[in-house]
Amino acid sequence: MDWLVRALYIAWKDIRVYYLKAPNLTYGLMMPVALYLAFGVTGQMNPGTLISGLVSLVILFGTMSIEAVAVVMEKQTRTMDRLMAAPVSPLTIVLGKALAGTFLGPLIAAAVLLPLTLYSGESIGSPLLVFLAIILSSFTFSALGVLVSSYAHWVPEAQMYANFLRFPMAFLAGTFVPLEAMPPWLQTATKVLPLTYSVEALRSAMGGGATPTYILDMMALALFSAAVVAASALLLERSRG
Amino acid sequence: MTEAIRVDHLTKRYDGLLALDDVSFDVEQGTVFGLLGPNGAGKTTTIRILTGLTRSTGGAASVMGLDVARDTVRAKQRIGVVPESSNVYEEMTTAQNLIFAAQLYGVPRREWAARAHELLELLGLEDRARSRVLELSRGMRRRLTIACALIHRPEVLFLDEPTTGLDVQSARRLRESVGGLRDMGVTVFLTTHYIEEADQLCDMVAMINRGRIVALDSPEKLKAGVAGARIVEVSFSGDAALSDLNGIGGVLEAHRLGDKYRLTVSGASDVYGGLVDYARAHRINITGLNTLRPSLEDAFLRITGETPGDAEAVKTHGRNP
Numbered sequence: 194m195d196w197l198v199r200a201l202y203i204a205w206k207d208i209r210v211y212y213l214k215a216p217n218l219t220y221g222l223m224m225p226v227a228l229y230l231a232f233g234v235t236g237q238m239n240p241g242t243l244i245s246g247l248v249s250l251v252i253l254f255g256t257m258s259i260e261a262v263a264v265v266m267e268k269q270t271r272t273m274d275r276l277m278a279a280p281v282s283p284l285t286i287v288l289g290k291a292l293a294g295t296f297l298g299p300l301i302a303a304a305v306l307l308p309l310t311l312y313s314g315e316s317i318g319s320p321l322l323v324f325l326a327i328i329l330s331s332f333t334f335s336a337l338g339v340l341v342s343s344y345a346h347w348v349p350e351a352q353m354y355a356n357f358l359r360f361p362m363a364f365l366a367g368t369f370v371p372l373e374a375m376p377p378w379l380q381t382a383t384k385v386l387p388l389t390y391s392v393e394a395l396r397s398a399m400g401g402g403a404t405p406t407y408i409l410d411m412m413a414l415a416l417f418s419a420a421v422v423a424a425s426a427l428l429l430e431r432s433r434g
Numbered sequence: 435m436t437e438a439i440r441v442d443h444l445t446k447r448y449d450g451l452l453a454l455d456d457v458s459f460d461v462e463q464g465t466v467f468g469l470l471g472p473n474g475a476g477k478t479t480t481i482r483i484l485t486g487l488t489r490s491t492g493g494a495a496s497v498m499g500l501d502v503a504r505d506t507v508r509a510k511q512r513i514g515v516v517p518e519s520s521n522v523y524e525e526m527t528t529a530q531n532l533i534f535a536a537q538l539y540g541v542p543r544r545e546w547a548a549r550a551h552e553l554l555e556l557l558g559l560e561d562r563a564r565s566r567v568l569e570l571s572r573g574m575r576r577r578l579t580i581a582c583a584l585i586h587r588p589e590v591l592f593l594d595e596p597t598t599g600l601d602v603q604s605a606r607r608l609r610e611s612v613g614g615l616r617d618m619g620v621t622v623f624l625t626t627h628y629i630e631e632a633d634q635l636c637d638m639v640a641m642i643n644r645g646r647i648v649a650l651d652s653p654e655k656l657k658a659g660v661a662g663a664r665i666v667e668v669s670f671s672g673d674a675a676l677s678d679l680n681g682i683g684g685v686l687e688a689h690r691l692g693d694k695y696r697l698t699v700s701g702a703s704d705v706y707g708g709l710v711d712y713a714r715a716h717r718i719n720i721t722g723l724n725t726l727r728p729s730l731e732d733a734f735l736r737i738t739g740e741t742p743g744d745a746e747a748v749k750t751h752g753r754n755p
Contacts, residue, residue: 195540202537210525271521275582278485279538280511434448434488 196285203276203289204296211263212297226305228369240313245395246368247309248302252327253334253359253388255301256294260338261351264290268346283429287339287422294335295328302327318401326398329411330391333418337387340421343428362388387417438463438498438590438621439484445492446479446645453479455645456493461638463589466612466622468636470629470734476645477625478518481594484623485515498589511539514583518594520575522567528554528578529563532585539586553581557611573604580611584620591615593624597631609635633730641734649737656733664701665726668709669694672718682708694722 228247267273276286310317317323341358345351364370365379366388372380383389390410397407439461446454454476461467469477482488484495486506495502500509522531532550541549554560557577567575576596583591596612597605612635615622626632632639633653641649641656649656679688679695684704689696699705706723713720 199538199540202534206523206526206534209530210523270524271517271519272523274487274517275521275535276538277487278510278515278517279535280507280540281538282507433486 196282197288199279199281200285200289200292203281203286204292207260207263207290207293208296211266212259212293240309241315241399242371242396243369244306244309244313244315245399246366246392248306248327249330249366249388249391249395250363250368251305252298252302252330252391253362256298256331256335257338257341257355257359258352259297260290260294260335261342261345261355262348263293264339264342265345265348265351277429277433282426284422284426287336287425287429290339291332291336291418291422294338295332298331298335299324299327302331315399317399319398319403322398322403322407323395326391326394326407326411326414329414329418330387330394333387333391333414333421336418336421336425339425340428343425343432362386365389367392387414390414390417436463437461438465439467439623440496441480441484441493442495443493444480444483444490444495446476446483446488447491453645454483454490457642457645457647458493459640459647459650461621461623463621464616464619465637466616466624466635468632468639469623469625469642470627470632470639470730471625471642472627475642477627477642478594480642481592481623481625485513485592486510487515511586512589514586514588514591516576516580516583516591516593516596518598520572520579522575522578522582524567527564527566528559528570531567531578531582535582535585541586549585549587550581553584556614557581558607571604573600573607576600576604576608577611580608584615588620590621590623593622595625595627597626597628605631629729629731629734639730641737643738649733653730656737657727657730664699665729665732666697666699666705666709667691667694667722667724667726668697668720669722670713670718671721672716674712674716674718678712678716682712684708 228243228250264273267276277283306317306323309315337358338355341354342351345354365375365383366386367383368388372383372389375383390413394407394410394414397404397410437460439459441457441459444454444457445452457476457480469480471477479488483490484497484502486502486509489503497509498512500512502509523534526534529550532553533546536546536549550563551560554563557580559574559577559581562570562574567578570578580591580593580596593612597608600608609631612622612624616637622635624632624635636653639649639651639653639656640647674695676688676690676695679685679697682697682705684699684701685697685708686700687698697705709720709723
């Protein structure tokens with residue numbers, strides 16, 4: 194378990210150096226609040242349905258953006274070489290970085306979830322299942338941030354790669370438009386987007402039960418995150434030339 | 435003695451460009467080994483392969499008996515790495531950087547504070563423990579980078595261009611620290627393009643040029659290998675023409691160095707008479723005359739077949755050391 198301990202130290206370092214900064218913390222919060230005002234307050238969408246989508250969205254934008262920037266910053270300041278020269282495997286480094294987002298994701302999610310549920314009067318069916326869905330979503334999207342920054346050499350480049358994934362996901366993963374309302378081919382396409390599973394899992398948990406849908410969504414998220422972590426570790430290993 | 439580092443027919447290609455060409459050498463434990471060469475010669479590539487940051491294209495390298503390509507993580511546990519540019523976290527304090535290094539290398543928690551304190555004292559940073567790296571000078575950051583590389587008490591320390599960009603005082607202090615490490619039994623592998631630095635610090639020197647090792651010996655033996663040629667430095671009360679000095683019997687080459695002239699001669703005593711005659715004929719006095727032994731720079735130029743102009747990238751007089 195020595196590798197996990199070292200991954201946790203890398204995560205704590207990332208939180209201290211990159212995450213706990215006001216611009217980073219507010220980055221993912223502004224858009225969901227604006228979207229709630231646009232769709233929820235105006236009655237365009239059911240607040241209960243909207244809140245779970247917004248919580249997934251805030252985790253996606255918060256953790257993925259910060260981690261993508263953190264990896265590029267590490268490359269630019271050559272501190273990535275410090276990590277690569279240490280007796281830790283690329284997998285440990287990637288895990289550490291993904292875990293940083295996993296610790297912070299719930300805080301960002303709570304900053305949206307709690308005020309919106311209080312304001313709308315919606316209830317949180319199963320807090321434990323909601324928490325688990327938030328944790329797994331945070332890990333997945335944070336790892337995705339590491340992956341998209343693998344080929345980036347500067348911050349705008351990383352943001353560009355991140356946008357290729359974030360914006361299609363934000364609007365096609367059932368966040369604002371129910372999947373059932375989409376044509377069959379588009380519904381099939383949404384199955385490859387991890388945000389789809391995050392939104393569905395949160396909706397099920399907000400509804401209160403560990404439904405088969407919730408379990409399948411969580412399994413899909415777990416598989417997706419494992420694949421992303423493995424791919425990121427492989428790319429980091431290949432960066433040794 | 436046993437080898438701390440073994441490099442065996444190492445080759446590295448980058449996109450078809452041969453950066454290292456069949457490089458082989460051993461480094462004995464407890465010694466300071468210098469890899470000397472101009473920029474782009476292959477020094478950093480060698481150090482990156484030895485520290486597991488880059489993979490070789492061919493050949494093998496081991497540190498403390500561990501293959502750096504196959505047993506990478508275990509080999510890294512036994513080495514410390516100080517890269518060319520200081521790579522400490524600017525947002526963290528000096529002490530926080532040291533503690534993070536201790537965490538990465540698996541130093542027991544109860545020893546973190548004591549080891550950090552010991553290294554801060556050793557490297558003269560004890561009063562900057564709570565300073566953020568952003569507030570430190572370049573020399574202090576360099577010393578902190580070294581401290582981070584020593585926190586787990588490595589058996590081998592790799593230093594890539596340790597004094598590049600430092601002021602004279604910081605560079606001297608750092609060289610003293612390297613000497614102290616050797617006394618503590620640490621094997622030090624350093625790359626440098628400062629020839630005098632290698633001369634002062636190293637027990638053994640490998641000269642690398644265009645990816646190939648062109649000489650490997652102790653600095654004294656390398657200098658002794660420059661047979662025949664001697665250096666005479668002379669200064670006059672007035673100006674002298676280089677073409678005249680080149681015409682004096684026994685002078686192989688003449689250069690102006692500030693207010694004096696540096697003559698490469700076949701035999702020092704052969705030119706004394708010629709210099710006196712020259713001074714008399716031009717009604718100027720000889721104000722200084724020194725005979726020098728060949729330097730490591732002379733050995734480098736002789737071995738690589740470069741002229742001083744070609745080897746400008748290899749820093750020598752009046753520079754950092």
